Amino acid sequence: MPRADLTWTPQGTPGSARFGDIYYSRDDGLAESRFVFLEGNDLPRRWRDHPRDTFVIGETGFGTGLNFLLAWQAWKAAPLPRPRLHFLSLEQYPLRAPELRQALAHWPELAPFAAALQDAYPPPVPGVHRLQFEGGAITLDLWWAEAGEALADLRQRGLPLVDAWFLDGFAPARNAGMWQEALLGHLGKLSQPGATLATFTAAGAVRRALQASGFAMRKGPGFGRKRERLLGRLERPAERTLPAGTPWDLPETRSPAPRSALVIGAGLAGCATAAAFARRGIPVTLVERGRLAGAASGNAQGMLYTRLSRRHSALTDFALLSFVHASRTYAAMFAGGELESGRDGELCGSFHQHRDREELDALAPLLADTPELAQVLEAAEASARLGVEQQTAGYWFPGSGWMSPAALCQAWTRREGVTLIEDCGDATLRRSGGQWQALGPGGELLATADCAVIACAGHSAGFEGLDWLPLQAIRGQTTQLPAGPPFNSLRTVLCHAGYIAPATAGGHCIGATFNLGDDCVAARAADHRHNLDTLGRAVPAWAGALAELDAATLEGRVAFRCTTPDYLPLAGPAPDLGALTQRFAGLRQNARRDIPHFGAFVPGLYLNIGHGSRGLTSTPLAAELVASLACGEPPPLDRHLARALAPARFPIRDLGRNRL
Known part of the structure; x- marks a missing residue:
C-alpha cells in the first residue's frame, strides 16, 4: 500500500x-x-x-x-x-x-x-x-x-x-x-x-x-x-438493480437477520461459526456427531500458516487476509483470558524455510515496509531467532505461532449464547414452517433455528441436496516427539516440508503426512518414520537424535483433511442446484456469456467447509463471512474474494464446462 x-x-x-x-x-x-x-x-x-x-x-x-x-x-x-x-x-x-x-x-x-x-x-x-x-x-x-x-x-x-x-x-x-x-x-x-x-x-x-x-x-x-x-x-431510496455480468453469487431477496442459528459440526469451522453468531447476540445450537474437536480439529498442535507470493490470486490473497485476521483474533483471545498462552497455544512467531532465492529477493524490499507482517531472514538470523541451526533462508512471521485446536474450539463454545450438543450421530436437516430442524438418527428433534450452517467437513456431502459437493479427503498423520534435548532448544514454530512447535506438556506434535487416496485410519510406523526423516532434513543437527527414535513406539494421530479442487474453502449460502442449473443453463453454450439473473439458494442454509490443512488460519474469517451474509451486514471480504469462496462457484464452473 x-x-x-x-x-x-x-x-x-x-x-x-x-x-x-x-x-x-x-x-x-x-x-x-x-x-x-x-x-x-x-x-x-x-x-x-x-x-x-x-x-x-x-x-x-x-x-x-x-x-x-x-x-x-x-x-x-x-x-x-x-x-x-x-x-x-x-x-x-x-x-x-x-x-x-x-x-x-x-x-x-x-x-x-x-x-x-x-x-x-x-x-x-x-x-x-x-x-x-x-x-x-x-x-x-x-x-x-x-x-x-x-x-x-x-x-x-x-x-x-x-x-x-x-x-x-x-x-x-x-x-x-x-x-x-x-x-x-x-x-x-x-x-x-x-x-x-x-x-x-x-x-x-x-x-x-x-x-x-x-x-x-x-x-x-x-x-x-x-x-x-x-x-x-x-429522501429517494434506491431501487435494487442487477449488477453487470452474471451475478450468480448474489441472492435475489434480502432475508431478515436470523433470531437463532443452528450449526452442524463442532470442529474449527463449526465452532468459529457458532462464535460469530453468538457475538451478534444470536443464540446458536452446535450439533456434533461425536465429541467436540474430535476429527481433523483434534491434533495436539496446529500451526498458524500463510503463503506469500509476488502474484495476486484469490488463493494467496485470501490466505494472507485470513492469516492477519486469525492472528488478531487469537491475540485478543489470549489477552482477554479465553486462552492461556503456553498451554492453549502461543503466538511465538514462526519461521518458514523457503529455498526459492529469486522469490525471497523479490519480496524482501516489499516486506521491508511491513515488518509486523513478515520479514525475510537469512539462515544465520533465523538460527538465532529459533534457537536451532538453520541452513536456508526463509520468511519470519512475528504474529504467527501454534494453537491447540481443541482448546480453541472449547473457548469458542464457552461463549454466551452457544449450546453444544455432542454424540448426536449422523444428523439430518429438514426445513419446516420457515425454520431449519436438526434431527438425530432416530428422527428425534435436536434443535430448531431460523438458519443452518453445515460445517462437518467431508460428511457435508451426505446432506440432502449436497451430493454434488466436490470434496476430497486427504489423510494426514502426526507424530508425537518426546520433550527434552535436543528438541527443547526450539523457541518458535518451524515450518518446512512439515512443521514443529515448541513443546507442550505432551511433547512436540510434528507432521504431517499428505496421503492422497489413502483411507487407513490407523497410525503407521512408516508414516512416523517419514515425519522424523522430513524433520531431520530440515534440521540436520537433529538428524542423529531423530534416527535413533523407534518409530514403532511413538504416539501419533490420523485425521482426514477436507479439501476442494481449488484449495479454497466453501463459505457462503448453499445453492439450490436445480434452480441454479435452470437459471444459468446458457453457460453450457458460452461460459463467458452474461446472464442477468440473481443466484438461486436454499433459504437460510449456509456452508463453511473445505479448509484443508489451514483451518486455524481460514476458519475465523470464513465464519465472519457466513454470519455477515446471513445477517445482511457489510461483508468482511471484497466481492471478488467472496465469490471465490462461494459454494455455487463449482456448479457454475461445471455449467461453463458443460459437465452439469
Whole structure:
C-alpha cells in the first residue's frame, strides 16, 4: 500500500504531504469531529430509536481513526439498550502503526480506545480488515483500498447498508478524487432509508453530486473559522438493480437477520461459526456427531500458516487476509483470558524455510515496509531467532505461532449464547414452517433455528441436496516427539516440508503426512518414520537424535483433511442446484456469456467447509463471512474474494464446462 507521507506541525498535528492538508483542526480536533460528524448525524440520539439491531456508519477517509474513536466513545456512554455499532471506513493511504500511535497520543481522553485500536491495527495489506471490540458489539471494517473502487464493490451487492455517512476526505480543492461525482453517486445506493450524512465542506459541486445521489441537502454552521458545512438525509431510496455480468453469487431477496442459528459440526469451522453468531447476540445450537474437536480439529498442535507470493490470486490473497485476521483474533483471545498462552497455544512467531532465492529477493524490499507482517531472514538470523541451526533462508512471521485446536474450539463454545450438543450421530436437516430442524438418527428433534450452517467437513456431502459437493479427503498423520534435548532448544514454530512447535506438556506434535487416496485410519510406523526423516532434513543437527527414535513406539494421530479442487474453502449460502442449473443453463453454450439473473439458494442454509490443512488460519474469517451474509451486514471480504469462496462457484464452473 502507498504510504500516507505524513508531516507534523510543531504542535503535533499530522498532515499529508501528498495533499497539502491536515488530518484534523489545529484548534480542537476533538470538538470539530464531534460537531461535524456526530452532531451532524444526530448521534447518539438516533441510536435510542434505531429500528435494527446494528447501526452502520460509513466513512470516506479513516486517517488517524479519530472519528471512529469518538463514535466508539459516544456509543460506550450511550444508555442501554443500544444497537451494535458497525463502522465501515475506507482508506487508500493508511498510516503505519507507529504513525497512528504518534497521532493518537495527542488525545489523552481517548487513550483506552486508542490503545485497543493500536493493538488490533492491521498492516497495510490491501483488502478488508475486520476488527472487533467490546466483545463483538463494535465492528470496524477497514478497507485499505481506493474509496471509489471500494464503494463500487460494495454497491455491486445491491443492498442498502449504511445508516450515517462521515465524509471526511481531505479538502475537495486538495484531493478532488475523494469528492468526484461518480464516487459520491454510490452513497445513495448503499444507504438505508432515512440515512444521513455530514461533512465539513460546503462545496457546491459536492452538494449537487449528493443531491443527484438521492440526498436532500442543506447547509449548517461550520466549525471554528469555517462558515458552513453540508448535511443531508436520503429522501429517494434506491431501487435494487442487477449488477453487470452474471451475478450468480448474489441472492435475489434480502432475508431478515436470523433470531437463532443452528450449526452442524463442532470442529474449527463449526465452532468459529457458532462464535460469530453468538457475538451478534444470536443464540446458536452446535450439533456434533461425536465429541467436540474430535476429527481433523483434534491434533495436539496446529500451526498458524500463510503463503506469500509476488502474484495476486484469490488463493494467496485470501490466505494472507485470513492469516492477519486469525492472528488478531487469537491475540485478543489470549489477552482477554479465553486462552492461556503456553498451554492453549502461543503466538511465538514462526519461521518458514523457503529455498526459492529469486522469490525471497523479490519480496524482501516489499516486506521491508511491513515488518509486523513478515520479514525475510537469512539462515544465520533465523538460527538465532529459533534457537536451532538453520541452513536456508526463509520468511519470519512475528504474529504467527501454534494453537491447540481443541482448546480453541472449547473457548469458542464457552461463549454466551452457544449450546453444544455432542454424540448426536449422523444428523439430518429438514426445513419446516420457515425454520431449519436438526434431527438425530432416530428422527428425534435436536434443535430448531431460523438458519443452518453445515460445517462437518467431508460428511457435508451426505446432506440432502449436497451430493454434488466436490470434496476430497486427504489423510494426514502426526507424530508425537518426546520433550527434552535436543528438541527443547526450539523457541518458535518451524515450518518446512512439515512443521514443529515448541513443546507442550505432551511433547512436540510434528507432521504431517499428505496421503492422497489413502483411507487407513490407523497410525503407521512408516508414516512416523517419514515425519522424523522430513524433520531431520530440515534440521540436520537433529538428524542423529531423530534416527535413533523407534518409530514403532511413538504416539501419533490420523485425521482426514477436507479439501476442494481449488484449495479454497466453501463459505457462503448453499445453492439450490436445480434452480441454479435452470437459471444459468446458457453457460453450457458460452461460459463467458452474461446472464442477468440473481443466484438461486436454499433459504437460510449456509456452508463453511473445505479448509484443508489451514483451518486455524481460514476458519475465523470464513465464519465472519457466513454470519455477515446471513445477517445482511457489510461483508468482511471484497466481492471478488467472496465469490471465490462461494459454494455455487463449482456448479457454475461445471455449467461453463458443460459437465452439469
